[in-house]
Amino acid sequence: MMDERERLGRVVRGFAPPDDAFERLVNRKGRKQRNQRLAAGAVGLIVALATGLVLVRALTSDGVPADRPEPRPSPAASGALAYALDGDIYVADPDGSNAVKIADGRPAEDCAGHPEYWAEGLMWSPDGRYIAYRYTDCSSSAEDWQEGVVISDAEGNVITTFPTGRGWDIRWSPDSTRVAVWDSLFETIGVYGTDGVRQAQLPVPPWRKGSGDIDPWWMPDGMSLMVEDNVLLPLDGGTPRRLPEGAQAYSPGGDAPDGSPFAYVEEDHGSLVVVRSDGSGSVTLLTPERGTTLGAIGFSPKGDRVLFWRLKDGEFSLWSIGVDGSDARLVVAGTDQGAWLVLR
Amino acid sequence: MIERSLGTSDAQAMEATVEEVPRRFEEFFGAEHARLFGALCFVTGDRHEAEEIMQDAFLRLWERWDEVRIADPSAYLFRTAMNVFRNRYRRSVLGLRKTLSIAPSDDAFANVDDRDLLVRSLRELTPDQRAAVLLTGYVGLSSEEAGRMLGMRAGTVRTLATRARAAIREKAGDTR
Numbered sequence: 001m002m003d004e005r006e007r008l009g010r011v012v013r014g015f016a017p018p019d020d021a022f023e024r025l026v027n028r029k030g031r032k033q034r035n036q037r038l039a040a041g042a043v044g045l046i047v048a049l050a051t052g053l054v055l056v057r058a059l060t061s062d063g064v065p066a067d068r069p070e071p072r073p074s075p076a077a078s079g080a081l082a083y084a085l086d087g088d089i090y091v092a093d094p095d096g097s098n099a100v101k102i103a104d105g106r107p108a109e110d111c112a113g114h115p116e117y118w119a120e121g122l123m124w125s126p127d128g129r130y131i132a133y134r135y136t137d138c139s140s141s142a143e144d145w146q147e148g149v150v151i152s153d154a155e156g157n158v159i160t161t162f163p164t165g166r167g168w169d170i171r172w173s174p175d176s177t178r179v180a181v182w183d184s185l186f187e188t189i190g191v192y193g194t195d196g197v198r199q200a201q202l203p204v205p206p207w208r209k210g211s212g213d214i215d216p217w218w219m220p221d222g223m224s225l226m227v228e229d230n231v232l233l234p235l236d237g238g239t240p241r242r243l244p245e246g247a248q249a250y251s252p253g254g255d256a257p258d259g260s261p262f263a264y265v266e267e268d269h270g271s272l273v274v275v276r277s278d279g280s281g282s283v284t285l286l287t288p289e290r291g292t293t294l295g296a297i298g299f300s301p302k303g304d305r306v307l308f309w310r311l312k313d314g315e316f317s318l319w320s321i322g323v324d325g326s327d328a329r330l331v332v333a334g335t336d337q338g339a340w341l342v343l344r
Numbered sequence: 345m346i347e348r349s350l351g352t353s354d355a356q357a358m359e360a361t362v363e364e365v366p367r368r369f370e371e372f373f374g375a376e377h378a379r380l381f382g383a384l385c386f387v388t389g390d391r392h393e394a395e396e397i398m399q400d401a402f403l404r405l406w407e408r409w410d411e412v413r414i415a416d417p418s419a420y421l422f423r424t425a426m427n428v429f430r431n432r433y434r435r436s437v438l439g440l441r442k443t444l445s446i447a448p449s450d451d452a453f454a455n456v457d458d459r460d461l462l463v464r465s466l467r468e469l470t471p472d473q474r475a476a477v478l479l480t481g482y483v484g485l486s487s488e489e490a491g492r493m494l495g496m497r498a499g500t501v502r503t504l505a506t507r508a509r510a511a512i513r514e515k516a517g518d519t520r
Contacts, residue, residue, distance in 0.1 A: 007462055008386075008482040014463075015385035015452055017378050018395065022370065025399050029406060108495060113427065120497045142423065145492075166488060168498045185488065268514075270507045291470045295503050311500065314433045314472060336497055 078301045080154065081331065082123045082131050083318065083338030087115035089133050091154050094300065094340060096318070096331040102131075102156030106138055113142035117150065121169030121215070122298065124341040125176035130159065130194060132170040132179055137163075149181060151194055160196035169215040174222045182215070189216050189225060191235060202233045205240045261323075263296035263306045272296055272308055274323055285325040299323075301342050309336035369409045373402060376418060380425055383483075385452035387429060387475045389467065394452060397432065401425035422483075426475070426493045433471055465515040469508050472496075476504035 079094040087105035105116030119133035137146040148163035167182035183190035191200040208229045216225045224234045230243040271287040297307040305320045316336040321328040384394035401424040453467045479490035487498040
């Protein structure tokens with residue numbers, strides 16, 4: 001029986017390219033070069049005109065600088081929204097209003113093919129004092145980009161930055177004093193303090209099953225980390241061990257306290273579902289139409305709404321919805337990276 | 345990246361070292377364009393769109409061909425093509441362009457064996473779902489790598505691929 005790769009490969013190889021593909025490419029290159037020559041001439045003219053305009057303005061200016069808006073206080077209260085968009089990091093009110101840019105980065109096109117600042121996962125430390133997000137080293141190459149972690153406060157004052165391996169979520173310890181990230185993807189996990197100093201490095205045992213395509217997460221006592229396959233890694237360097245089946249379920253939103261509800265997207269229909277940790281109280285909030293994909297992020301501080309992302313027609317957006325499935329509201333358009341601050 | 349996959353024989357071709365990569369651009373084009381075109385037809389579902397993206401990606405590589413010695417031109421080409429796809433797709437759904445649509449104008453899947461259940465299933469997926477399946481299931485990238493290539497979260501790639509596979513399974517169930 002063919003595996004998935006073979007079956008997909010058979011389909012891919014079934015598409016025959018046009019015979020004159022290279023000739024068309026040569027023609028295209030010629031057209032582009034001609035257009036570039038024309039554009040260069042036009043740019044030269046515009047630059048000359050602009051320079052003249054600047055000189056005229058400088059000569060007629062009274063020297064008073066333009067008014068600058070006063071910085072607004074950052075909304076670090078419970079429920080505050082942090083999100084990433086086009087290489088920048090923002091903090092906003094829970095509904096997405098009053099957004100303040102706290103990190104001004106470059107979009108992917110200008111930064112080694114990746115946004116300069118981005119953030120997958122919960123971002124906020126549980127006590128609300130910090131925000132953790134990732135940076136891309138824009139001087140690195142798109143083929144072998146380098147990245148790391150930024151820890152800042154809600155106003156954007158950077159506390160520390162440190163290079164790490166590639167990964168996704170930056171997982172805060174329950175006491176908000178440390179973060180866990182992949183030091184080497186799927187192989188070693190680094191535990192860093194808010195001063196950026198690595199406190200522990202935990203190798204993932206080679207006998208662990210699973211793709212590894214999931215970030216490590218903290219046990220509630222903050223003494224150990226979990227990885228796929230129910231494998232528990234003690235921070236004190238103790239022997240990793242596998243917990244019994246069902247002892248600890250992976251929570252996509254992470255950090256769902258025992259007994260509390262969590263939100264997830266079920267596989268069959270891609271519906272957004274809320275359920276208690278013990279499997280009871282399941283409520284389907286939203287079932288996407290064909291071509292739309294949903295992803296759960298987390299609950300509001302009061303537990304009355306769920307934040308989720310939507311991908312429709314190639315466009316991401318953040319939405320919230322009541323836990324009874326009513327009153328869906330757009331929060332931020334253009335991103336799937338955001339999280340509410342839920343103080344613990 | 346790309347060298348990790350593209351089928352067994354394709355993967356061997358992709359694993360060529362820098363020394364083995366054809367030195368002349370035209371030879372490189374000849375060796376790579378069918379694979380790239382197939383992958384882009386798979387993702388876009390539209391032959392015209394696939395060729396546009398392929399040409400765009402090759403042109404960008406060609407412009408750098410004599411300037412910089414790219415360590416892995418195949419991976420560079422594929423990454424560029426996916427980047428072009430991502431940008432065109434987003435622009436198209438924003439209404440700025442109409443070059444790519446969910447219902448393709450030049451249906452690529454019409455030209456392959458329509459009796460194939462998988463082909464029929466793929467037609468009903470969205471381009472981003474097909475891209476997630478292609479990159480994780482065929483090219484062999486992790487969700488993180490695929491996410492970077494597509495400009496989305498790794499979790500989103502996982503969700504898209506899971507949804508796509510569920511839809512394929514569902515389609516298979518319909519025909520039983």
